[in-house]
Amino acid sequence: MPEIPACPAPIPGPEAEFAAWYDSQRMALHAYLLGKTGDADTALDLFQETFLRAWQHFALLQTFPPDRRRYWLFAVARNVTTDHHRRRAGEAGAVQTLGDRAARRPAEQPAPQELLERREQVLSLTAAINDLPDDWRTALVLQTLGGQSSAEIAALLGVPAGTVRYWIVRARKELAATLKLTPAGSTKGTTHAH
Amino acid sequence: MATGLAPAIEAELDLLLTGWAELHELPPRYAETIRLTVMQTDGGFDAAWWQELFAPVGQLLHRVSDDLAPLNGLQPLMTPSRTYLRWASMRP
Numbered sequence: 001m002p003e004i005p006a007c008p009a010p011i012p013g014p015e016a017e018f019a020a021w022y023d024s025q026r027m028a029l030h031a032y033l034l035g036k037t038g039d040a041d042t043a044l045d046l047f048q049e050t051f052l053r054a055w056q057h058f059a060l061l062q063t064f065p066p067d068r069r070r071y072w073l074f075a076v077a078r079n080v081t082t083d084h085h086r087r088r089a090g091e092a093g094a095v096q097t098l099g100d101r102a103a104r105r106p107a108e109q110p111a112p113q114e115l116l117e118r119r120e121q122v123l124s125l126t127a128a129i130n131d132l133p134d135d136w137r138t139a140l141v142l143q144t145l146g147g148q149s150s151a152e153i154a155a156l157l158g159v160p161a162g163t164v165r166y167w168i169v170r171a172r173k174e175l176a177a178t179l180k181l182t183p184a185g186s187t188k189g190t191t192h193a194h
Numbered sequence: 195m196a197t198g199l200a201p202a203i204e205a206e207l208d209l210l211l212t213g214w215a216e217l218h219e220l221p222p223r224y225a226e227t228i229r230l231t232v233m234q235t236d237g238g239f240d241a242a243w244w245q246e247l248f249a250p251v252g253q254l255l256h257r258v259s260d261d262l263a264p265l266n267g268l269q270p271l272m273t274p275s276r277t278y279l280r281w282a283s284m285r286p
Contacts, residue, residue, distance in 0.1 A: 015233060022229050030220045040218060044228075047220075051231045122213045129214070145215045169197045172207060180202045180211070 031146025035138035050077045128178040137173035
């Protein structure tokens with residue numbers, strides 16, 4: 001009886017590869033879009049749209065090295081965000097802010113006083129984050145929510161890492177002042193770094 | 195990352211930002227739903243991609259077919275074996 005050759009290792013299909021890649025990028029992309037739009041629901045819409053385009057071009061993306069594939073994803077995210085801002089231009093007041101989303105999140109149980117105070121602080125923080133300049137907010141959210149380092153954020157935004165660190169420092173100072181975490185007398189004054 | 199803020203204020207800000215991040219993070223189950231929704235659309239793979247994917251399977255089938263080809267020359271199962279014929283011839 002001839003020996004039957006061993007079966008070759010299973011080839012991962014595009015679904016498995018896409019799923020793994022999606023999991024590796026989703027936190028950073030979500031943070032990027034949240035930072036760019038300042039609107040949780042819009043960020044989710046753009047998040048889905050970005051990954052939809054990625055899936056439709058995944059045969060091409062599979063030929064890219066990881067860095068280039070990531071660059072492609074965030075370039076698409078930047079484009080869909082720009083398109084969104086164009087569409088929404090002039091629709092003042094229609095944007096639902098992060099604060100609105102946080103405010104309508106239902107309290108599952110009657111919260112103790114401490115939790116209520118913390119919730120109020122988070123709501124104030126949300127409003128303060130929304131008021132930050134776009135670049136500061138995007139860098140801060142990518143760091144805080146996306147778990148990205150300054151170098152990674154720099155690569156995503158196409159700016160030097162030192163600029164990212166500067167933006168984050170300025171953003172934190174601004175938040176501390178707005179939330180009156182600094183000594184009395186601090187006022188909210190925004191100076192764009194770019 | 196030195197911001198020039200007092201350590202106590204830095205710590206308080208970190209605590210607030212952590213709470214904010216927890217409030218706004220994308221829950222894994224929701225992320226999974228979005229991924230499945232996205233992947234239900236046509237991925238647009240061309241014929242060359244599928245050909246490349248299934249090429250090893252085709253090669254394996256060819257190899258198995260070639261290896262099994264000699265078996266086609268074996269005697270049919272209903273034909274008495276030489277052992278049986280020898281045993282039968284030795285019977286009284």
